[in-house]
Amino acid sequence: MKTVGVIGAGMTLFRRRLQETGKEMCFEATKMALDSAGLTRADVDMVVNGTAPDAFDGVHMKGEYLADGCGGYRKPYTRVFTGGGTGVFSTIAGWWHVASGLADVVLVVNEEKMSSCQPHPQSVFAHIWDPILDRPLKPNLVWIFAMEMNRYMHVHGVKKEDIARVAVKNKRNAVGHPCAQLADPNITVDDVLASEVMAWPVQRLDISPPSDGASAVVLASEDFIRRRKIKDRAWISGVGWCIDSTMWTDRDLYFPEYVARAAKQAYKMAKISDPRRQIDFAEPYDPFDYKELHHLEGLLLARKGEAPILTREGVTERDGDLPVCPSGGLMGVGNPIAATMGQKIGELFWQLTNQAGKRQIPQEVHTGVAQAWGDLMQYGSVVVMSS
Amino acid sequence: MSERITKWPGVELSAADLSEGKVTQTRFRPNAKYAWSAGEAMSRFLAELQDGRLIARTCHSCKRTLFPPRMFCEECFRPTDTWTYIQDTGTIETFSVSYLDTDAKRIPDPILVGVISLDGASPKMGMMHYFGEMTKEEIRIGMRVKAVWKPWEERRGSVLDIKYFAPLPEGKK
Secondary structure, eight states: OOOEEEEEEEEOOBSOBSSOHHHHHHHHHHHHHHHHHTTGGGOOEEEEEEEHHHHHHSSHHHHHHHHHTTTTTTEEEEOOOTTTTTHHHHHHHHHHHTTTTOOOOOEEEEEEEEETTOOTTTHHHHSSSSTTTTTTGOOOHHHHHHHHHHHHHHHTOHHHHHHHHHHHHHHGGGGOOOOOSSSOOTTHHHHHHOEEEEEETGGGBBBBOBEEEEEEEEEEEEHHHHHHOOSSEEEEEEEEEOOOSSSSSSSSSSOHHHHHHHHHHHHTTTSOOOOOHHHHHEEEOSSSSSHHHHHHTTTTSSOOOHHHHHHTTTTTTTTTOBBOTOOOOOHHBOOGGGGGGHHHHHHHHHTTTTOGGOOSSSSSSOEEEEEEEEEETEEEEEEEOOO | OOOTOOOOOOOOOOOHHTTTTOSSOOOOOOOOOOOOOOOHHHHHHHHHHHHHHHEEEOOTTOOOOSSOOOEETTTTTTEOOEEEEEEEEEEEEEEEEEETTTSSSSEEEEEEEEEEEEETTSSSOOEEEEEESOOTTOTTTOOOOEEEOGGGGGOOSSSGGGGEEEEEETTOO
């Protein structure tokens, strides 16, 4: 298996609505990633696109539609989709193109344009449910997160204020992110607790909003990186992914077992036996504040029920012992589903190559983990990267 | 990153830019309709609902009683073996008090909704449904509940043949 490195990254602004089309957003993010790697489209062997349900953009065959913007024109090109898990999974797909020896340079481009869907992308989320068991009950997507959050709180006796701390931390971290949609330097735990109740226990400020945006990374083989003397690179040292059943009412929602399985796969490959000691920082998927805690436990970076305590003690702050979502995460930067690769894989690259600017973690970091999550609370994708 | 890149691409629009036609745009309203054949397991499940019963499938290999019923066991990856009725009572595993409808519109009276693990099925197996005859202050995880069925003539072979789950009085099974 070839060793694979990330050598460039780019992303657009994340906003509730962008004027650019999906293709145009992809072009901007891709061009930025290529420029930052010092490459052109001619250097690219293959292209992977990641994007979530077609119904957001309203274009079936969305992957094909976006191909030109992703640099895929007349090249080997594939679109991958694992729900919200796409944000990290597309990099795994890019990785296997290079690790297999098939390609030296691969572009991975993720896009989401949720604003096209009127009046709100929520109505399209209704189409993910089982047509016989769930849909007659007219579920709202926030319901399942509320149910998972409530179960997690119940099993471990977690207080809402400890969950709100995640929203505060990430929205404050996002202040240093040039693309952030929801950065807020002054937000407090009380603001989160006082925000409108949507589906208890979920309140307005517990949720990341829908967004438009695109992000891109460039992957290359170790041979290519050495031959071209590329200095800014971070190695992909482990990958893992796992799916559970769509029959989500058949499992205890307090712990994401599928994330733990994906993490174990990635850690084994990265030769990580003690993740809490060997991993310096993490970018777990945080579309809701409680998800960061849930995923830290799934990633085995905290014991079950311990993540809220670590958060309360400041361990997960940017200058803490285990910085978590130094990018500002989905809670602070925004949640254009697949394009959150920019805060996950992109942030790992920028942190590990010391390019994160105002967001740079003060202590030296050598190993980070990124994770995404999706579908009906059933999909985990994990990437470990090292300097 | 932050140092080297000075301009981050993207032009932000407001809701009014679209709704008031301030930017050039085009519109489309799909008219897609679907009919799903319910398949082997769900056809029987829905027919039993109409009769006021909940049915599961057993797997003799892993010894589980699988609900919702399915014709193959995803764990053992073999056909399931027999049909078996389970109870219409169970325990609230989790719930939400929702002020949002399907289109994310706000509603004044919250919907009580959650997951019920059903008696007779394997542990933690159950279904999502509404709760009734309880307030948002009374509902709690671990509460024992029982299905309240629609009158026979109103049942259609749907999960909605159960109106909601209501508190199971103390001492009753």
